[in-house]
Every structure is written in C-alpha cells, then in structure tokens.
Amino acid sequence: xxxxxxxxxxxxxxxxxxxxxxxxxxxxxxxxxxxxxxxxxxxxxxxxxxxxxxxxxxxxxxxxxxxxxxxxxxxxxxxxxxxxxxxxxxxxxxxxxxxxxxxxxxxxxxxxxxxxxxxxxxxxxxxxxxxxxxxxxxxxxxx
Numbered sequence: 001x002x003x004x005x006x007x008x009x010x011x012x013x014x015x016x017x018x019x020x021x022x023x024x025x026x027x028x029x030x031x032x033x034x035x036x037x038x039x040x041x042x043x044x045x046x047x048x049x050x051x052x053x054x055x056x057x058x059x060x061x062x063x064x065x066x067x068x069x070x071x072x073x074x075x076x077x078x079x080x081x082x083x084x085x086x087x088x089x090x091x092x093x094x095x096x097x098x099x100x101x102x103x104x105x106x107x108x109x110x111x112x113x114x115x116x117x118x119x120x121x122x123x124x125x126x127x128x129x130x131x132x133x134x135x136x137x138x139x140x141x142x143x
C-alpha cells in the first residue's frame with residue numbers, strides 16, 4: 001500500500017511539473033506573474049514631453065506605488081514621490097492592463113498602461129495614456 005501511495009504521489013508530481021513546464025514554455029501567463037515589486041520607466045511624447053520612473057507593487061491585482069517625473073509644478077518644485085493606487089490584470093497571452101490612479105492623492109489624473117510581459121515574466125514593454133491626453137511608451141522590470 002505504501003509503495004502504491006508513493007508511486008501515485010511521484011507520478012502526480014511529475015505530471016504537475018510537466019504541466020507547469022508546458023504552460024511556461026508556451027508563454028502563457030497567470031495572475032501570479034504580475035505579483036511582486038516592479039520599477040518602470042516612461043516617456044511622454046505627445047502633450048508635454050517628459051520622462052518618469054515609477055516603483056510599485058502588485059498583490060492580488062491591486063497596485064500601489066509612487067512616481068518621479070522630470071517635470072515641475074507651477075512653483076518650480078520637482079514632481080517626485082507622486083503616490084498612486086490602481087489595478088492590474090494579465091491575460092493568458094501575457095498582455096496586461098495596469099492603471100495608476102493618482103486622484104486619491106490629490107492629482108487629477110489616471111494613467112492606463114497596455115503592456116506585454118516578456119516570456120520570462122520578469123519584464124514588460126508597452127504604451128500608456130492618461131486622462132488629460134498624454135501618451136507615451138513604457139518598459140519595466142521585476143525587482
């Protein structure tokens with residue numbers, strides 16, 4: 001009986017590892033592939049050209065983080081440490097959507113990112129836009 005139970009357990013583990021390898025080889029993504037700490041870099045190319053760097057974490061589809069931009073406010077102060085929250089979702093084909101909502105922290109905009117995860121699920125590239133018409137490119141890496 002013990003031999004049989006051991007054999008069934010071993011076969012189950014082998015099948016599970018083969019199934020996982022199949023999905024990873026095919027480049028399929030799951031919600032857990034977004035989980036973790038990320039850093040992203042952005043370039044705005046349409047309304048007010050500038051760059052940005054954001055650090056954020058994703059857990060259970062919820063995003064929290066902050067960004068530093070190469071812009072200044074009306075008084076000439078650098079726009080750094082702008083906090084945001086949002087949501088993130090990934091599809092099986094490893095395309096993903098991410099929002100950065102700055103409104104709860106006193107800024108009147110939301111940025112929406114359209115991303116493609118690399119097959120190693122540790123980096124992405126994509127484009128973004130926000131509610132006042134800015135548009136640009138982005139890339140990021142998992143820390």
